[in-house]
Amino acid sequence: MNDYLDPINSVGMPELTDSGIALEFLLSAKTGVRTLSIALTEAATPTIRKLLQEQLDVTISLYFEIADLMMKKQWLNPYDLELQKQLDIKSAQNALDIANLNLFPGVTNRKNQPPPLG
Numbered sequence: 001m002n003d004y005l006d007p008i009n010s011v012g013m014p015e016l017t018d019s020g021i022a023l024e025f026l027l028s029a030k031t032g033v034r035t036l037s038i039a040l041t042e043a044a045t046p047t048i049r050k051l052l053q054e055q056l057d058v059t060i061s062l063y064f065e066i067a068d069l070m071m072k073k074q075w076l077n078p079y080d081l082e083l084q085k086q087l088d089i090k091s092a093q094n095a096l097d098i099a100n101l102n103l104f105p106g107v108t109n110r111k112n113q114p115p116p117l118g
Contacts, residue, residue: 016094019075022066026076029063 036056043049070076077084 016091019070019073020091022070022073022075026063026066026070029059029066032059033063 033056036052036059040049040052040056043052067076067078071078075087077087
């Protein structure tokens with residue numbers, strides 16, 4: 001990607017952004033399941049255990065909803081490891097490409113002329 005200001009370079013970007021947000025949401029839900037599970041084993045009263053169990057059930061359901069959406073959109077392929085590996089490599093390459101962009105060039109207008117002085 002040579003020119004990040006050229007709109008042609010944004011093709012597919014919403015899809016990449018959506019899949020990234022979904023992955024972060026999936027990981028957060030997974031962390032929630034883990035945290036609630038630990039809290040449930042340490043709860044002192046039946047009322048708290050019941051509350052945590054209900055929340056754990058909701059969080060597990062949310063996790064599977066997100067995972068199902070990601071599989072439907074082919075953002076996650078847990079049953080096809082070769083395809084998942086290719087997606088991971090593509091994501092890593094996109095991250096490297098974005099990291100290597102010159103986001104603050106000396107000339108910032110589209111005509112490649114320096115800004116007027118004063």
